[in-house]
Amino acid sequence: MYKMLFQLFYVIVGLLCGYLMIHWLPPVTPFHFTHFITELIFNPLRSFLAMACFLIGFLANAAVIRTIMAGIVLWLRRKQVRWGEWLISCCGMSGSFYWLFQAEAKLTVLFFIFSFIYGMISLDFYRSHSYKRSL
Template structure:
């Protein structure tokens, strides 16, 4: 449970920092966006690093949500605390959408796609079977 809450907290903080460090170009033009990205390299690098770390952390919480739902559907044992704790990722995306809709949507799509790719439907994890 703590691990899932840690993933959600890291995902939210990284999402918040990514949104705050990305250049806000209104109205959006590629030239101004790339110029701001180029002339502020530290903010650009930190925003990209936060995006990467954040969507990986959120993807792990989404993976737990999906695996728990499938296990519940096929009537296997579900770790309820871990499964319900992973649903707090929905609230973190809710708050991120209030900050910036476009970047949050991009962040959400990457997290969901990677989370769905990482789903493991086998009864045990592969690394435990190899031991």
């Protein structure tokens, strides 16, 4: 029960941070490098908040992606999967990225790539195994 609430919390945090990051960064369509850098330099608070939201959001989304991938691997290995947690993660992540993609496609793709790579790196398939240490 608590794991499902944590997954829902991670989805909401990822969505909120992604939205705030997109809102606080300068527009990237059409992309003008000088305008983008100038906006970042002359609005340091917005730039810092956007970077902080990017970091927090992609970490939250990476945790959800890790849960989704771990559930898929457990299902393929024919082990027990927490279906409620997995369903909340899948539906929340797909809805979150769809809504963010409608707001700003380029930044959402970048956000998703970072989240996906970090989520895959942080997978631990051997967590459930217990090894005996010989001393």
